[in-house]
Amino acid sequence: TGRAGGRPARPAPGIGSRGDHPLSLVRRGGLGGEGAGVPGGPRGGSVRGRGRGPRARASGARGARGAGGRGGARGRAARRGGRGRGRGWGWGRGAGGRPEARARPGGGGRGAVGGRPGPRPRRPRRVARGRGGRRLAGGRAGGAGGGGAEGPVTPQPGLGLRRSSPRPARPPARGHHEHGPAVQEQAGDPRGQAGESGLGKSTLVHSLFLTDLYKDRKLLSAEERISQTVEILKHTVDIEEKGVKLKLTIVDTPGFGDAVNNSECWKPITDYVDQQFEQYFRDESGLNRKNIQDNRVHCCLYFISPFGHGLRPVDVGFMKALHEKVNIVPLIAKADCLVPGEIRKLKERIREEIDKFGIHVYQFPECDSDEDEDFKQQDRELKESAPFAVIGSNTVVEAKGQRVRGRLYPWGIVEVENQAHCDFVKLRNMLIRTHMHDLKDVTCDVHYENYRAHCIQQMTSKLTQDSRMESPIPILPLPTPDAETEKLIRMKDEELRRMQEMLQKMKQQMQDQ
Amino acid sequence: MDPLRQSSPGSSRPSSPRTPPCEMFDYVGIEAVLDQLKIKAMKMGFEFNIMVVGQSGLGKSTMVNTLFKSKVWKSNIPNLGTPTPQTLKLHSVTHIIEEKGVKLKLTVTDTPGFGDQINNDKCWDPILGYINEQYERYLQEEILITRQRHIPDTRVHCCVYFVPPTGHCLRPLDIEFLQRLCRAVNVVPVIARADSLTIEERETFRQRIQHNLRSHCIEVYPQKSLDEDTNDRILNSKIRDRIPFAVVGADREHLVNGKCVLGRKTKWGIIEVENMAHCEFPLLRDLLIRSHLQDLKDITHNVHYENYRVCRLNESHLLPQGPGWVNLAPTPAGRPATPRSLKVCQQAQDDAKDEAY
Numbered sequence: 008t009g010r011a012g013g014r015p016a017r018p019a020p021g022i023g024s025r026g027d028h029p030l031s032l033v034r035r036g037g038l039g040g041e042g043a044g045v046p047g048g049p050r051g052g053s054v055r056g057r058g059r060g061p062r063a064r065a066s067g068a069r070g071a072r073g074a075g076g077r078g079g080a081r082g083r084a085a086r087r088g089g090r091g092r093g094r095g096w097g098w099g100r101g102a103g104g105r106p107e108a109r110a111r112p113g114g115g116g117r118g119a120v121g122g123r124p125g126p127r128p129r130r131p132r133r134v135a136r137g138r139g140g141r142r143l144a145g146g147r148a149g150g151a152g153g154g155g156a157e158g159p160v161t162p163q164p165g166l167g168l169r170r171s172s173p174r175p176a177r178p179p180a181r182g183h184h185e186h187g188p189a190v191q192e193q194a195g196d197p198r199g200q201a202g203e204s205g206l207g208k209s210t211l212v213h214s215l216f217l218t219d220l221y222k223d224r225k226l227l228s229a230e231e232r233i234s235q236t237v238e239i240l241k242h243t244v245d246i247e248e249k250g251v252k253l254k255l256t257i258v259d260t261p262g263f264g265d266a267v268n269n270s271e272c273w274k275p276i277t278d279y280v281d282q283q284f285e286q287y288f289r290d291e292s293g294l295n296r297k298n299i300q301d302n303r304v305h306c307c308l309y310f311i312s313p314f315g316h317g318l319r320p321v322d323v324g325f326m327k328a329l330h331e332k333v334n335i336v337p338l339i340a341k342a343d344c345l346v347p348g349e350i351r352k353l354k355e356r357i358r359e360e361i362d363k364f365g366i367h368v369y370q371f372p373e374c375d376s377d378e379d380e381d382f383k384q385q386d387r388e389l390k391e392s393a394p395f396a397v398i399g400s401n402t403v404v405e406a407k408g409q410r411v412r413g414r415l416y417p418w419g420i421v422e423v424e425n426q427a428h429c430d431f432v433k434l435r436n437m438l439i440r441t442h443m444h445d446l447k448d449v450t451c452d453v454h455y456e457n458y459r460a461h462c463i464q465q466m467t468s469k470l471t472q473d474s475r476m477e478s479p480i481p482i483l484p485l486p487t488p489d490a491e492t493e494k495l496i497r498m499k500d501e502e503l504r505r506m507q508e509m510l511q512k513m514k515q516q517m518q519d520q
Numbered sequence: 521m522d523p524l525r526q527s528s529p530g531s532s533r534p535s536s537p538r539t540p541p542c543e544m545f546d547y548v549g550i551e552a553v554l555d556q557l558k559i560k561a562m563k564m565g566f567e568f569n570i571m572v573v574g575q576s577g578l579g580k581s582t583m584v585n586t587l588f589k590s591k592v593w594k595s596n597i598p599n600l601g602t603p604t605p606q607t608l609k610l611h612s613v614t615h616i617i618e619e620k621g622v623k624l625k626l627t628v629t630d631t632p633g634f635g636d637q638i639n640n641d642k643c644w645d646p647i648l649g650y651i652n653e654q655y656e657r658y659l660q661e662e663i664l665i666t667r668q669r670h671i672p673d674t675r676v677h678c679c680v681y682f683v684p685p686t687g688h689c690l691r692p693l694d695i696e697f698l699q700r701l702c703r704a705v706n707v708v709p710v711i712a713r714a715d716s717l718t719i720e721e722r723e724t725f726r727q728r729i730q731h732n733l734r735s736h737c738i739e740v741y742p743q744k745s746l747d748e749d750t751n752d753r754i755l756n757s758k759i760r761d762r763i764p765f766a767v768v769g770a771d772r773e774h775l776v777n778g779k780c781v782l783g784r785k786t787k788w789g790i791i792e793v794e795n796m797a798h799c800e801f802p803l804l805r806d807l808l809i810r811s812h813l814q815d816l817k818d819i820t821h822n823v824h825y826e827n828y829r830v831c832r833l834n835e836s837h838l839l840p841q842g843p844g845w846v847n848l849a850p851t852p853a854g855r856p857a858t859p860r861s862l863k864v865c866q867q868a869q870d871d872a873k874d875e876a877y
Contacts, residue, residue, distance in 0.1 A: 205686020267693045268639045314684060314713055315577040320638045344685075344716035346786050414718055417797050419789025427787055 202310025211399030342396035565623035574682025714766035
């Protein structure tokens with residue numbers, strides 16, 4: 008993957024002493040364990056290099072991190088059980104230095120306490136994976152991830168099992184890392200969503216996270232829409248389940264694709280994504296990196312209109328502008344207006360067109376060969392149903408004596424959580440329970456690194472230094488708000504440079520010997 | 521020209537000053553004129569030209585098939601290889617449909633690619649051009665010295681505009697299009713693919729659209745200002761309340777309660793197209809075919825076509841300037857010409873014609 012992760016062996020010039028800080032090791036997520044000695048250096052153009060290879064190799068290092076990450080969790084007796092968990096959420100990532108507590112994060116895992124994960128029990132609605140989940144909507148019994156939570160869930164010392172108020176709280180900020188008394192990190196989870204208006208984006212978000220972020224939203228009238236440009240609206244929600252906190256940020260893009268002339272309507276969105284990368288880059292290169300807020304967009308849900316015959320030119324334009332910057336998950340919106348045959352055809356058509364136009368949407372990672380059949384089957388099903396055909400609903404209706412989320416039509420009731428009706432459950436599982444960590448990994452490993460490499464190359468060419476293996480010290484040309492900090496930074500840079508020179512000298516000496 | 525145009529009582533021709541009715545002593549047999557008309561009409565057949573406009577995938581072709589219960593239009597899904605056409609190319613299909621001896625020559629014009637591009641500026645120009653072209657053709661035939669007995673009528677009598685069921689309100693593209701086209705042709709907006717909206721959502725959507733139409737002074741068919749008498753007004757008000765109709769199209773038949781109905785079969789139920797509780801397709805069908813077909817043609821001929829004619833003749837200065845002559849140079853694209861001024865110009869036209877002869 009082109010980035011030497013832990014790099015314990017490397018002296019740490021340039022971008023800080025990444026390898027030393029245990030927290031940062033953990034935080035690197037899938038990357039951290041990589042000490043497979045893959046040489047660093049700015050990642051060139053190649054993007055999708057996030058194979059499983061380095062991870063597997065880094066299993067040793069990873070072991071220290073806990074069972075997190077896909078398929079990486081080797082060397083763990085309780086691997087089986089743990090894997091389910093690790094699959095989505097870097098469970099281990101919170102663990103930091105607590106390998107023993109790795110066993111059974113409750114949330115949404117495979118649910119079996121050791122041994123073969125059983126059939127997935129009914130999951131609580133909102134599960135922040137990791138340490139148990141607090142059920143948000145109440146109602147649903149059963150441990151998070153089934154037996155998992157009741158089982159040996161060892162609440163992290165220092166966290167306590169906090170049962171906060173059942174109603175979901177404010178939306179969490181994107182990517183904000185919360186640190187409790189111990190070494191935990193809460194994953195932030197920014198999501199963007201885009202698609203024309205009226206495709207049910209807000210409703211779907213509501214259904215996914217069972218929060219009403221848009222209670223006070225005022226729909227624009229037609230006159231106001233005419234002069235509308237694409238806005239970027241951020242909502243942050245703090246969600247907590249069984250002691251696991253999740254700061255979720257939803258970025259909405261009202262006005263996208265609405266105007267008569269939609270050329271470059273995705274520009275505000277690309278700018279926003281770049282801005283977040285830039286912010287993170289600056290923070291990362293700064294001095295105080297303990298409290299970096301990760302506001303990068305981890306996932307972009309793109310809503311494709313079900314009324315077309317496939318992708319529209321706007322869709323293609325948008326995806327091509329963003330597929331190298333963010334994980335795009337295409338969805339077919341408002342799928343309740345399509346009969347099953349039409350859905351099938353539309354999905355095929357969209358898949359073909361995505362191939363044809365060379366769009367890189369988010370690919371689900373391959374599962375390991377030693378996964379159990381169940382899991383592989385589910386994985387296969389997941390891949391085959393992409394893009395997901397989803398339906399969202401804000402209302403609860405009565406169907407067959409049960410109260411379910413759905414839409415009431417004169418000819419029938421559409422149940423949102425019914426797998427036969429739509430792929431909402433698959434989407435939710437994918438997004439929250441199984442692939443959340445992977446999405447973040449890819450953002451860190453691939454998209455951010457691309458951005459960073461690009462940025463550094465630009466700066467390098469500006470500074471006209473000869474190319475070295477190590478990345479040059481970035482003197483960020485971006486305006487920093489604080490002159491004081493800037494001075495400090497410059498001082499530190501000088502120091503680092505001096506250290507680097509000393510190192511060179513030492514190397515020379517060693518070679519001469 | 522339409523044989524019924526002159527004398528049909530529902531015609532929107534402004535009525536000449538009424539002569540006082542006269543008492544009749546006995547049955548004369550005047551009403552037999554209706555039979556004569558009927559025989560003539562059956563011989564000649566009727567023409568109806570309809571245009572469907574909307575983004576691709578909104579079910580236009582299916583709707584046309586459902587309306588006329590026949591495979592008028594083979595819905596064409598563009599292949600993977602063909603790029604979306606950059607300019608709008610309209611194409612028409614003509615069929616002769618016969619029912620109980622009455623022949624209808626139906627022409628359906630489709631507008632593939634409308635609103636599909638990234639930049640949809642001026643995507644309505646080809647459509648306006650087509651409509652005006654048909655008027656032009658008719659005009660040329662009409663001003664010939666030796667005219668044909670029956671001028672082939674290719675003018676667009678009705679334009680059905682498909683609004684995507686977003687549930688919010690009209691989009692800027694919709695508004696731009698409707699503003700321009702309502703001045704040139706009868707436009708009937710419908711909410712397409714209405715099976716993605718629940719009943720409440722439909723109502724809210726409909727209210728918002730009506731509000732939008734009012735605030736932008738867009739007069740869709742049936743136009744309020746062209747109502748002739750109270751009967752008309754009452755009937756049309758009922759229709760205007762329900763515009764735009766929320767329609768669902770289907771060309772497959774399914775078995776429901778032992779009956780074979782047109783509908784869409786989903787996992788949670790069957791949507792019956794002709795069931796008023798499910799969608800408003802019957803209203804659309806009745807409007808277009810059963811109750812207002814003749815009216816559509818009349819208004820096209822008497823109002824829209826006359827507008828066009830006046831503008832054209834003004835341009836070319838063929839119009840004799842009699843009393844009451846109003847200068848009607850072609851209005852610039854921004855200003856909607858209110859139908860009231862149309863009536864004025866029509867009066868002027870008639871007077872001028874009378875003067876000339």
